[in-house]
Amino acid sequence: MLSSTTNSATLDWTRADERAVDTARVLAADAVEKVGNGHPGTAMSLAPAAYLLFHKLMRHDPRDPDWLGRDRFILSPGHSSLTLYIQLFLSGYGLELDDLKALRTWDSLTPGHPEYKHTAGVEITTGPLGQGLASSVGFAYSQRRMRGLFDADAAEGTSPFDHTIWVIASDGDIQEGVTSEASSLAGHQELGNLVVVYDENHISIEDDTDISFTEDVLKRYEAYGWHTQRVDWTETGEYVEDVQELYSALLAAKAETSKPSIISLRTIIGYPAPKKQNTGKIHGSALGADEVAGLKEVLGFDPAKSFEVDQDVLAHARAVVDRGAAARSEWDSSFEAWQQANPEGAALLERIEAKKLPAGIDAVLPVFESGKDVSTRAASGKVLNALGPVLPELWGGSADLAESNNTTIEGSASFIPVSRSTDAWKGNPYGRVLHFGIREHAAASIVNGISLHGRTRAFSGTFLIFSDYQRPAIRLSALMGVPSIYVWSHDSIGLGEDGPTHQPVEQLSTLRAIVGLDVVRPGDANEVGIAWKTMLENHENPAGIVLTRQNVPTFARGNGAAQGDTFASPAGVAKGGYVLAEASKDGATVPADVLLIATGSEVQLAVQAREALQAEGIAARVVSMPCVEWFNKQDAAYRESVLPAAVKARVSVEAGLALGWREFVGDAGRSISLEHYGASADYKRLFQEFGITAEAVAAAAKDSLAAARN
Amino acid sequence: MLSSTTNSATLDWTRADERAVDTARVLAADAVEKVGNGHPGTAMSLAPAAYLLFHKLMRHDPRDPDWLGRDRFILSPGHSSLTLYIQLFLSGYGLELDDLKALRTWDSLTPGHPEYKHTAGVEITTGPLGQGLASSVGFAYSQRRMRGLFDADAAEGTSPFDHTIWVIASDGDIQEGVTSEASSLAGHQELGNLVVVYDENHISIEDDTDISFTEDVLKRYEAYGWHTQRVDWTETGEYVEDVQELYSALLAAKAETSKPSIISLRTIIGYPAPKKQNTGKIHGSALGADEVAGLKEVLGFDPAKSFEVDQDVLAHARAVVDRGAAARSEWDSSFEAWQQANPEGAALLERIEAKKLPAGIDAVLPVFESGKDVSTRAASGKVLNALGPVLPELWGGSADLAESNNTTIEGSASFIPVSRSTDAWKGNPYGRVLHFGIREHAAASIVNGISLHGRTRAFSGTFLIFSDYQRPAIRLSALMGVPSIYVWSHDSIGLGEDGPTHQPVEQLSTLRAIVGLDVVRPGDANEVGIAWKTMLENHENPAGIVLTRQNVPTFARGNGAAQGDTFASPAGVAKGGYVLAEASKDGATVPADVLLIATGSEVQLAVQAREALQAEGIAARVVSMPCVEWFNKQDAAYRESVLPAAVKARVSVEAGLALGWREFVGDAGRSISLEHYGASADYKRLFQEFGITAEAVAAAAKDSLAAARN
Structure with a gap:
C-alpha cells in the first residue's frame, strides 16, 4: 500500500472552496428536511470529496454532459443522490435551487436515486448497491476498448480517447458480491483508468458496521491487484478534513496507470451535524429542525434561512464551466487532429455515434x-x-x-x-x-x-x-x-x-x-x-x-409470407411474431381453425402438430413468436393478421411455464408447458416424460377447439 | 498463513486406501464414459481429498445419513457429483455400482448434480456455483446456534452438538460473488467449525483460469479473517499427491476453532489421465475410450474392464460403516447423558425434530x-x-x-x-x-x-x-x-x-x-x-x-366467515384466499355480480370499491388472496366456494404486474395493475398517478360486468 503522500501537488483551495463545500452540506440537510425524508448524512460528509472531484480533478464540460472526451463520474451509493445533484447544481449542469427544493417529489429532476436519461450529468442509474461500482469497471473496459479501436498507437495520455473513470463507493457497495466479482476482474485487467473513493464511514442502516463488516477491505483489494491508499480523517483523534491529503491521493491514484486504484477515505457520516453525526439515523432520515439549525450554526449559516446560497460562492464554483470550456476546446483540437489523421476511424466513430449499422x-x-x-x-x-x-x-x-x-x-x-x-x-x-x-x-x-x-x-x-x-x-x-x-x-x-x-x-x-x-x-x-x-x-x-x-430443424422456407404449405421467410422475426406456416388444405391457404403459437425449440412441435391436425382435417396455423415484446409493439392490424381475434382455439407451446401465455390463448386456449422442475436425463426422454410433444400439441388443439365451441 | 505442517499426526494410509482412491478415479471415468457426458476431471483428481474426508476425518454413520451428530459434507462444485456419489458408494450409503452406471439417466439416484432429498448422504443440492460454499456458512451458523440453544455451557469439543462442516469448493465457487459475501461473514463470525478445501486446479471451462482469475485467493481470505493454508501438490515440479500433507492441513484446520479455515489444494484436474489431464476438456466431457483405457493402464487396472471394483478394496473402504457405528454409539451415550441432564432442552429438541409448533x-x-x-x-x-x-x-x-x-x-x-x-x-x-x-x-x-x-x-x-x-x-x-x-x-x-x-x-x-x-x-x-x-x-x-x-387499514372483522356486511375473521389466510367481504344488499349476503380479488395493500381498494359498487346496486364480493400457492392447494369445492365459476366478472387488484392474474380473472376479467416502472414521489401521489385506486377498481368491475354479459 502506498502512502497517501506520494503525490504532493499543492491543491488550490481557498475560503470560497470551503464555503462551497459547506453550502453543499447545508443544501443537503435543507433538501431532505423540506421533503421530510431522504439521505442527508453521506451528502454532508462527502461534500469535500465530491467537490474536489468536480472542481479540481475531473475533466468535464457542464455545458455538454455528453462530451465524448469527458471523465466519467459514478456515484455508486445512489441513495446519496444529493452528493451528485448538489455538485451538478454547483457546476452549472442546469440543476437549480428549485430542483433541489423538489427533491424526491413527483416529476422533479431530483428523484430519490439518480436516474440516467432523466437528469443531465447522471451517467448511470444507481440505488441497488454494488451496481454502480461493478458497472464502473465496464466504463473502464469501454474506455480502453474505444481507445484501442480508434487510437491504439497514441502515447499514453495523449489521445482524445484517454480519460478517467471516477467512482464514489460506500460500505454497502463494498459488501455486495457483485462488486467483489467486478473488482477481481478490474485488478486482473489492470484498469489504470479507474479510481474509486471508498467512503469508509463505518455506519450503515443498522448503525456501526462492526456488527457485520470487519474484513480488511484494502487487503482484499490488494489481493485483487489494486493500488490501495488510505486517507483517514480521524487519524489524529480529531476529525480533520484534510482535503490536500485526499487530493494528493487522488492524483496518485490517477497517476497509477498500471492498475485500478482505491482510496479508503475514513469519514464521519453527517459531519458536522452537532448531534446526529456518526449515527445510523443520519444515513436515511431528515435531521429535524433543531439539528438542521445546529448544523447551520456550526458552519456559520443563518439558522433561520433555508437553501441559502451566497452568489459569490456559486460564481466561484461555477467557474468550472469556463475551465470545462477551455478543456473542451483543447480536446476539440486534438480530436480534430485525430479525425484528420484517421479518416477511417473517424467515419466508424461517426457511424456508431449515430447509432447506425453499416449498409449491406x-x-x-x-x-x-x-x-x-x-x-x-x-x-x-x-x-x-x-x-x-x-x-x-x-x-x-x-x-x-x-x-x-x-x-x-x-x-x-x-x-x-x-x-x-x-x-x-x-x-x-x-x-x-x-x-x-x-x-x-x-x-x-x-x-x-x-x-x-x-x-x-x-x-x-x-x-x-x-x-x-x-x-x-x-x-x-x-x-x-x-x-x-x-x-x-x-x-x-x-x-x-x-x-x-x-x-x-x-x-x-x-x-x-x-x-x-x-x-x-x-x-x-x-x-x-x-x-x-x-x-x-x-x-x-x-x-x-x-x-x-x-x-x-432448420425449416424449409419460401421468400415471403407463408402461403399454403410454403413456410414464411424469417423476416417476420423482426416483428416479434409471424405466421410461419399457414393453415392449409390441399396446399392452399385456408382460414385457421386453431392457432399454434410456439417459440424456440418448440416451434418444431407446432409444425409437426399442424401436419397431424391437417391430416385429420383440422386447419392449424403455426405462429412463431420469438419475441413477445416486439410483437406487442406492432400495430393492431398486424397483430390481428397474425392472431385473428375470431379464432378462439389456440395453443401455446413452450418448454417453460405457461405464465404469460394465457394473454395470448385466452379462456378457451390451452398451453403445452412445464409447470415443475426438470430432471437429469437425455433431453428426448425429458420432453417425452413431461409431455411436451407434437402429439400433446395436437391433442391440446382439439381440446381447445372443443372449448372454443362451447 | 500457517504452514501446512503444524499438525503432524501420522495418517494411516495403506495400499488398500491408495487402491480405493484409484478405484474412485476409474469409476468416475467409466461412469461418464457410459452415459457419454458429464464431468470426470475433478472427480478423478479430487478422489484422494474426498476419500480422506469420508474415511479418515469425518464423523459420520453411513447407516444413518440423518444422524443429528454427524459432520456435514458439502460438495460446492455440484457438477463434480461423482466426487460425492463414489464416496457414498465406497462408504456404504446404499449407492451401488448399478447406480453409478445409471449416472445422469432418467430416475436414477445419480443425477447430473447432487440432489437433496433424492440421494441419501447428499446434504444439499449443488450445481449453481457458489451456493454450496455460501450455504456451508449457514450450516456452520446453525451448528453454533443449536449448540448454544441446547448445550451452551459444555466445554469445547465435549458436546453432542459439536461437529465440523467440511466443504469442497472449486475455482468457480471462489469467483462467485455470493461466496465473497458469505466468506466475509464467516470470517467476521469466527466460524471455527468450518473447513473448506479449495480445489485450485487452475482449469475451468475456458481452460487456464489465468484468462480471468489471477487474484491472490488466500490473501483475500486472510482479509476476511480466515485461517489459510496452502497444499501444493505441484510444488516439486512433479505432481505428487502428498495425502499426509493434506491430512495434516485438514487436522490443523479442524484444530483451529477460532476462525474458519481454507486450504488451497493445488491439483491437476483429471490426473492421472495420460493425455487430457490439465485441460478444459476433461472438466466437462467424457474422456473417450482411448483415454479411459490409458488411465486404467496408468493405474494398473484392466483396460478391457469397466466399473471394476476389487471386493477387498471395497470391504476396506466400507469398514467406515463399523467405525461410524462405533462413533455413533459413543455419541449416543453422550447424547443420552445430555438428555437426562437437560430435560427441558431435550423436550424442545424433540419438538422441533418432530417439526411441531408448541400448543397454544x-x-x-x-x-x-x-x-x-x-x-x-x-x-x-x-x-x-x-x-x-x-x-x-x-x-x-x-x-x-x-x-x-x-x-x-x-x-x-x-x-x-x-x-x-x-x-x-x-x-x-x-x-x-x-x-x-x-x-x-x-x-x-x-x-x-x-x-x-x-x-x-x-x-x-x-x-x-x-x-x-x-x-x-x-x-x-x-x-x-x-x-x-x-x-x-x-x-x-x-x-x-x-x-x-x-x-x-x-x-x-x-x-x-x-x-x-x-x-x-x-x-x-x-x-x-x-x-x-x-x-x-x-x-x-x-x-x-x-x-x-x-x-x-386494519379491518373490522367478525369471528367466522364473511356474512352480509360483516368481514371474515383472518383465519382464511391459511387457505391462501378467502372471502373477506361478501357481496351484500341491505346487510344480507347476496350472490356476487362481480368478484374483486386483491392482495396486500390493495385489499383496501377492493373493500372501498365494494362499497361504491354496492351503492350503485352492484353486488361485489371481496376476496383477499394473500397466497396464491396455498389457495391452489385447496380442494376444488373450496376454491369454487370462493371464486364461483359462474361469476365471470372479476377484477384483480395488485400494485404490480397483472402477470399471473389472468388465470384468475379470465377473458372477461380486468386487472388493476402496474405495467411500468414506478417513480420517486409520495406514495399517495403515485397510486393516484398510476391509477391504482378504488375508483379504478369500481370502473374495472363495471367494465368486466359488461364484458361478461357479451
Missing part, C-alpha cells in the same frame, strides 16, 4: 440450409462471426462458457493484458473477446457499464438458468434503457443431463416480466440471424437472445 | 384492533416478537435493514462474537438476531444452509426489490424443498420517494413463478399473524412474506 449488413448474415438440424446456439455463433468483420463495435464473451454459449468472435484477441494470455487465448489490452470468469452478475453489470460509457455494442454469455444471478443488473439495464445484450444458451430441459439445477423453467416468463427487456427466442437457425440484426438495430433498451443447446 | 401458539398471536392503520411490516415485527418467547427455534435478521424490515426479536443478543458488539447491538456467539450486512444473496444462501443443517427456523429480511439479488438461492430452497423464510418489506410503489430502483413491479409475479415457493402478501395486520403461523407450520418448502412500508 443483410448480405453478410449467414443463410442456413434447410434439412440440416442445427442448434440455435451454434447458429448464433455463426451469425456473430459473420457480423464480426463488419461491426468492429461488436464485442463480448462469456462467463466461462465460451464454447457452450458460442460467443467467441474467432480470430480476435482476448480483451486482457498480454501477460494474461494462455495456451487457449491470446491476450491484448485492446482485444475483443471478453472473459468474465464464473461471474455472471459482474458480466451483466460490466456490459451495462460498457453500454453506458460509449456506443460500442457488448454482450455477455451464460446459461439461461444463470440469468437469475444477473437479474439486478438486467433490471437496471431495462430501467435505464441501455442496449446491453445477453446471450443465454441451454434454454430449457433440452439441455438434458445436467438436470434441474441447470434447467430453466420459469426464466422465460420471469425475464419477459422485466419491463423494457426484449426476450428473443428464435425457432431455427435462420431466425437467429434476423434476431441478432434486429437486436443490434435497437439502441434504446436491452435484449437477451435465448438459444438451444440441442439441435433443432 | 394461537393464544400468543397479537390481535390488532380495527380502526387503526398499521403497516404490515410493523405488524410482522409485533408477531415475530410475540412468537419469539415461545419459539426458541425461530431466529433471523436482516441485510442491514433491521428497522425497516421489522425483523428484530427484541431482547435477544445478536448472533456475533461478543467482540463485535456495538452501541446498538449486544453480541453473543449463541445469539438470535442475525446481521447479514448489505449482502442479500448470502443472507438467503445462509438461511438455506441453516434450514438444511437442522430444524431451527431462520429468516432473512430485505426490501422486496432486492429479492432479485437472492433469486439463485431462493430457487434452490424451492427446488430442495427446505423451509427457508424470506421477509420482504417495502413491497410496491407504496414505498414512495426512493423511486423506481427500489419499487417492485414484477417481483410478486416473478417470485410466484418459482415453483415451490409460497409468496404471502397479507392484506392487513391481522392477516400477518395467521400468515406467519401458517408459514411456520410448513416444513417442506420455502415461503416469503411480503409487507408494506406504508400504513394500511
Whole structure:
C-alpha cells in the first residue's frame, strides 16, 4: 500500500472552496428536511470529496454532459443522490435551487436515486448497491476498448480517447458480491483508468458496521491487484478534513496507470451535524429542525434561512464551466487532429455515434440450409462471426462458457493484458473477446457499464438458468434503457443431463416480466440471424437472445409470407411474431381453425402438430413468436393478421411455464408447458416424460377447439 | 498463513486406501464414459481429498445419513457429483455400482448434480456455483446456534452438538460473488467449525483460469479473517499427491476453532489421465475410450474392464460403516447423558425434530384492533416478537435493514462474537438476531444452509426489490424443498420517494413463478399473524412474506366467515384466499355480480370499491388472496366456494404486474395493475398517478360486468 503522500501537488483551495463545500452540506440537510425524508448524512460528509472531484480533478464540460472526451463520474451509493445533484447544481449542469427544493417529489429532476436519461450529468442509474461500482469497471473496459479501436498507437495520455473513470463507493457497495466479482476482474485487467473513493464511514442502516463488516477491505483489494491508499480523517483523534491529503491521493491514484486504484477515505457520516453525526439515523432520515439549525450554526449559516446560497460562492464554483470550456476546446483540437489523421476511424466513430449499422449488413448474415438440424446456439455463433468483420463495435464473451454459449468472435484477441494470455487465448489490452470468469452478475453489470460509457455494442454469455444471478443488473439495464445484450444458451430441459439445477423453467416468463427487456427466442437457425440484426438495430433498451443447446430443424422456407404449405421467410422475426406456416388444405391457404403459437425449440412441435391436425382435417396455423415484446409493439392490424381475434382455439407451446401465455390463448386456449422442475436425463426422454410433444400439441388443439365451441 | 505442517499426526494410509482412491478415479471415468457426458476431471483428481474426508476425518454413520451428530459434507462444485456419489458408494450409503452406471439417466439416484432429498448422504443440492460454499456458512451458523440453544455451557469439543462442516469448493465457487459475501461473514463470525478445501486446479471451462482469475485467493481470505493454508501438490515440479500433507492441513484446520479455515489444494484436474489431464476438456466431457483405457493402464487396472471394483478394496473402504457405528454409539451415550441432564432442552429438541409448533401458539398471536392503520411490516415485527418467547427455534435478521424490515426479536443478543458488539447491538456467539450486512444473496444462501443443517427456523429480511439479488438461492430452497423464510418489506410503489430502483413491479409475479415457493402478501395486520403461523407450520418448502412500508387499514372483522356486511375473521389466510367481504344488499349476503380479488395493500381498494359498487346496486364480493400457492392447494369445492365459476366478472387488484392474474380473472376479467416502472414521489401521489385506486377498481368491475354479459 502506498502512502497517501506520494503525490504532493499543492491543491488550490481557498475560503470560497470551503464555503462551497459547506453550502453543499447545508443544501443537503435543507433538501431532505423540506421533503421530510431522504439521505442527508453521506451528502454532508462527502461534500469535500465530491467537490474536489468536480472542481479540481475531473475533466468535464457542464455545458455538454455528453462530451465524448469527458471523465466519467459514478456515484455508486445512489441513495446519496444529493452528493451528485448538489455538485451538478454547483457546476452549472442546469440543476437549480428549485430542483433541489423538489427533491424526491413527483416529476422533479431530483428523484430519490439518480436516474440516467432523466437528469443531465447522471451517467448511470444507481440505488441497488454494488451496481454502480461493478458497472464502473465496464466504463473502464469501454474506455480502453474505444481507445484501442480508434487510437491504439497514441502515447499514453495523449489521445482524445484517454480519460478517467471516477467512482464514489460506500460500505454497502463494498459488501455486495457483485462488486467483489467486478473488482477481481478490474485488478486482473489492470484498469489504470479507474479510481474509486471508498467512503469508509463505518455506519450503515443498522448503525456501526462492526456488527457485520470487519474484513480488511484494502487487503482484499490488494489481493485483487489494486493500488490501495488510505486517507483517514480521524487519524489524529480529531476529525480533520484534510482535503490536500485526499487530493494528493487522488492524483496518485490517477497517476497509477498500471492498475485500478482505491482510496479508503475514513469519514464521519453527517459531519458536522452537532448531534446526529456518526449515527445510523443520519444515513436515511431528515435531521429535524433543531439539528438542521445546529448544523447551520456550526458552519456559520443563518439558522433561520433555508437553501441559502451566497452568489459569490456559486460564481466561484461555477467557474468550472469556463475551465470545462477551455478543456473542451483543447480536446476539440486534438480530436480534430485525430479525425484528420484517421479518416477511417473517424467515419466508424461517426457511424456508431449515430447509432447506425453499416449498409449491406443483410448480405453478410449467414443463410442456413434447410434439412440440416442445427442448434440455435451454434447458429448464433455463426451469425456473430459473420457480423464480426463488419461491426468492429461488436464485442463480448462469456462467463466461462465460451464454447457452450458460442460467443467467441474467432480470430480476435482476448480483451486482457498480454501477460494474461494462455495456451487457449491470446491476450491484448485492446482485444475483443471478453472473459468474465464464473461471474455472471459482474458480466451483466460490466456490459451495462460498457453500454453506458460509449456506443460500442457488448454482450455477455451464460446459461439461461444463470440469468437469475444477473437479474439486478438486467433490471437496471431495462430501467435505464441501455442496449446491453445477453446471450443465454441451454434454454430449457433440452439441455438434458445436467438436470434441474441447470434447467430453466420459469426464466422465460420471469425475464419477459422485466419491463423494457426484449426476450428473443428464435425457432431455427435462420431466425437467429434476423434476431441478432434486429437486436443490434435497437439502441434504446436491452435484449437477451435465448438459444438451444440441442439441435433443432432448420425449416424449409419460401421468400415471403407463408402461403399454403410454403413456410414464411424469417423476416417476420423482426416483428416479434409471424405466421410461419399457414393453415392449409390441399396446399392452399385456408382460414385457421386453431392457432399454434410456439417459440424456440418448440416451434418444431407446432409444425409437426399442424401436419397431424391437417391430416385429420383440422386447419392449424403455426405462429412463431420469438419475441413477445416486439410483437406487442406492432400495430393492431398486424397483430390481428397474425392472431385473428375470431379464432378462439389456440395453443401455446413452450418448454417453460405457461405464465404469460394465457394473454395470448385466452379462456378457451390451452398451453403445452412445464409447470415443475426438470430432471437429469437425455433431453428426448425429458420432453417425452413431461409431455411436451407434437402429439400433446395436437391433442391440446382439439381440446381447445372443443372449448372454443362451447 | 500457517504452514501446512503444524499438525503432524501420522495418517494411516495403506495400499488398500491408495487402491480405493484409484478405484474412485476409474469409476468416475467409466461412469461418464457410459452415459457419454458429464464431468470426470475433478472427480478423478479430487478422489484422494474426498476419500480422506469420508474415511479418515469425518464423523459420520453411513447407516444413518440423518444422524443429528454427524459432520456435514458439502460438495460446492455440484457438477463434480461423482466426487460425492463414489464416496457414498465406497462408504456404504446404499449407492451401488448399478447406480453409478445409471449416472445422469432418467430416475436414477445419480443425477447430473447432487440432489437433496433424492440421494441419501447428499446434504444439499449443488450445481449453481457458489451456493454450496455460501450455504456451508449457514450450516456452520446453525451448528453454533443449536449448540448454544441446547448445550451452551459444555466445554469445547465435549458436546453432542459439536461437529465440523467440511466443504469442497472449486475455482468457480471462489469467483462467485455470493461466496465473497458469505466468506466475509464467516470470517467476521469466527466460524471455527468450518473447513473448506479449495480445489485450485487452475482449469475451468475456458481452460487456464489465468484468462480471468489471477487474484491472490488466500490473501483475500486472510482479509476476511480466515485461517489459510496452502497444499501444493505441484510444488516439486512433479505432481505428487502428498495425502499426509493434506491430512495434516485438514487436522490443523479442524484444530483451529477460532476462525474458519481454507486450504488451497493445488491439483491437476483429471490426473492421472495420460493425455487430457490439465485441460478444459476433461472438466466437462467424457474422456473417450482411448483415454479411459490409458488411465486404467496408468493405474494398473484392466483396460478391457469397466466399473471394476476389487471386493477387498471395497470391504476396506466400507469398514467406515463399523467405525461410524462405533462413533455413533459413543455419541449416543453422550447424547443420552445430555438428555437426562437437560430435560427441558431435550423436550424442545424433540419438538422441533418432530417439526411441531408448541400448543397454544394461537393464544400468543397479537390481535390488532380495527380502526387503526398499521403497516404490515410493523405488524410482522409485533408477531415475530410475540412468537419469539415461545419459539426458541425461530431466529433471523436482516441485510442491514433491521428497522425497516421489522425483523428484530427484541431482547435477544445478536448472533456475533461478543467482540463485535456495538452501541446498538449486544453480541453473543449463541445469539438470535442475525446481521447479514448489505449482502442479500448470502443472507438467503445462509438461511438455506441453516434450514438444511437442522430444524431451527431462520429468516432473512430485505426490501422486496432486492429479492432479485437472492433469486439463485431462493430457487434452490424451492427446488430442495427446505423451509427457508424470506421477509420482504417495502413491497410496491407504496414505498414512495426512493423511486423506481427500489419499487417492485414484477417481483410478486416473478417470485410466484418459482415453483415451490409460497409468496404471502397479507392484506392487513391481522392477516400477518395467521400468515406467519401458517408459514411456520410448513416444513417442506420455502415461503416469503411480503409487507408494506406504508400504513394500511386494519379491518373490522367478525369471528367466522364473511356474512352480509360483516368481514371474515383472518383465519382464511391459511387457505391462501378467502372471502373477506361478501357481496351484500341491505346487510344480507347476496350472490356476487362481480368478484374483486386483491392482495396486500390493495385489499383496501377492493373493500372501498365494494362499497361504491354496492351503492350503485352492484353486488361485489371481496376476496383477499394473500397466497396464491396455498389457495391452489385447496380442494376444488373450496376454491369454487370462493371464486364461483359462474361469476365471470372479476377484477384483480395488485400494485404490480397483472402477470399471473389472468388465470384468475379470465377473458372477461380486468386487472388493476402496474405495467411500468414506478417513480420517486409520495406514495399517495403515485397510486393516484398510476391509477391504482378504488375508483379504478369500481370502473374495472363495471367494465368486466359488461364484458361478461357479451
